[in-house]
Amino acid sequence: MKNKNWRFLCLLLSLMFCVSGCNFGGSSQTDTPSAQEKENGQTTEIIVPGGKEDKTEEEEDKEKTEEKDDKKPQSKPFWQSETSMHYENLTAVAAAAQQDYRINGPKRGWMSKNGKLYGYYDGCYITPAMLVKEGYLQSGLNTTGYEILLIDGDDLARYDGANVPSGGRKFCVFAAVKQNNKYLLACADGKAGQISQSDYTALLARYNQSHGTVGRLSSASAEYGRILNYIGLYEGKFENLFVREIRKDNKYASVTFSTASNSANIKQYILKNDDGFWEVVYPNVQMDAYPINAINKLVPDFNVEVLPKYNLAAWRNMVKTEQGGAVAALFSNHLISSKSEIAYQCATASCAYFRLSDGSRCVAYMNGEYWTATRVDSDIAAKNYFMERTGVDYSFIILDD
Incomplete structure (x- = not known):
């Protein structure tokens, strides 16, 4: 009886051990694939609530595309991009014009005419195309509608929306373009802000040069x-x-x-x-x-x-208070009998003008090696006398009537 009980106990323990071993083995397979499964390229994946879910290839591709797009810089609205482009181009134009003005402006009579950069001897306003032609501005920039100004930056700074760099707070070149009823402006040191159309008109009016008949x-x-x-x-x-x-x-x-x-x-x-x-x-x-x-x-x-x-x-250094040859011509032509009759005289190496004590006027001109002299009726007649012979305006030696 004892042996039967002992055998039953052993059988019961054996069954319990087997059941326990089966549960342990199942748990191991769920966490880690077996070596044979790895070799066959097959794995077992546990699906848990809230965890990773199976996705189709199309869904995975979409997710990758969205991830790449997140890494790209977000594009600015179109008007911001256009404004940025304008400021870059305006700065380039202003810098080129400022350099040309500094180097060539004086001898070419470059000046501010009613607020805009003007070539007095060229007889026209300066444009970006001219700067390109002269090699101061690179070609290919979109400068349609651009205006080149020559103004004092402190005047611009008075208006709402202007933000003039410190380097532009002086009399210098600016470039401007109209956009959305405002004017964008920049100088060689960078953007100078934007002002309303009415303020832009008022700014240029400060440089109006029409002050009546000359x-x-x-x-x-x-x-x-x-x-x-x-x-x-x-x-x-x-x-x-x-x-x-x-x-x-x-x-x-x-x-x-x-x-x-x-x-x-x-x-x-x-x-x-x-x-x-x-x-x-x-x-x-x-x-x-x-x-x-x-x-x-x-x-x-x-x-x-x-x-x-x-x-x-x-x-300078070519004008004389007395010209001996011209005075001698007055004597030889019986226009004076004494030097005391000369109330005023001023001369160059080839032209001389005299006002005599009796109010009469005389001119003298060196024709070749000899001076000739004659009377004239007025200062205008004296100017014309010299102009006809020399093509030069000698009004600076002629006394005003």
């Missing part, structure tokens, strides 16, 4: 005397002046003169009319080799047509 002021007018008085105040002395001419519009005047004690020391001043009072705003133009460019930098709304056509700097 003409020569009569020496008989009261304003003529007032202008000379203001020059005396500026120089701090009241001395008799030999005036060649005063040209003016309704805002500015140019005065060419010398002192009575030295007719060869010819000066030229620019004056501004401020509510009936004249003040000197640019003295000693005669020292500037390129007066159009030089004056424009300091007085950009000055109409250069107020200036005489001659350039006094080109005649």
Whole structure:
């Protein structure tokens, strides 16, 4: 009986062991594929709630594409891209024009005309195409509708939307283009912001050079005397002046003169009319080799047509208070009998002008090796006399009537 019980107990324990071993083995297969399964390329995968799910090839490809798209930089809206392109091109144009202006501007008479970059001797506004042609700007840029300005950056900075770089807070070149009823602007140092169309118009109006009819002021007018008085105040002395001419519009005047004690020391001043009072705003133009460019930098709304056509700097050290050969011609032509009859004279190496004590006027011209002299009726007649023989405007030696 004991042996039967013992055998039953052993059988029961054996069955329990087998059941336990089967459960253990099943658990191992679920976690790790067997060696044989690996060799056959087959694996068993557990699917649990919330875990990885089987996907079709199409779904996996879509997921990979979306992952790649997430890594790409997001494209900007079209108008932002266009604005960025314009600012880059505007900066390139402004930098090229600024360099050309600095190198060639003075001798070519480049100036601000009503706020835009203008070539006085070229007779036209400067364009991006001209900069490309001259090698200062690369070709291929889209510059349609671009305008090149020559203004003071501080003037631009007054308007809402402007953000002028520190390097542009001076009189320099800007480029502008209209976009969505606003104007984008940039200088050589980068973008300068955007302003409304009305503000853009107001900005350029600050450089308006149309101040009425340009003409020569009569020496008989009261304003003529007032202008000379203001020059005396500026120089701090009241001395008799030999005036060649005063040209003016309704805002500015140019005065060419010398002192009575030295007719060869010819000066030229620019004056501004401020509510009936004249003040000197640019003295000693005669020292500037390129007066159009030089004056424009300091007085950009000055109409250069107020200036005489001659350039006094080109005649420095060539003007004389007395020309012996011309005086001898006056004697030989019986125009004077004594040097004391000469109240005024001014001359160059080939031309001379005289005002005699009786008010008559004489001109002398060196024709070949000899001087000839004759009387003329007026300062205009004297100017024409020299122009016909030399093709040069000698008004700077001719005393104003």
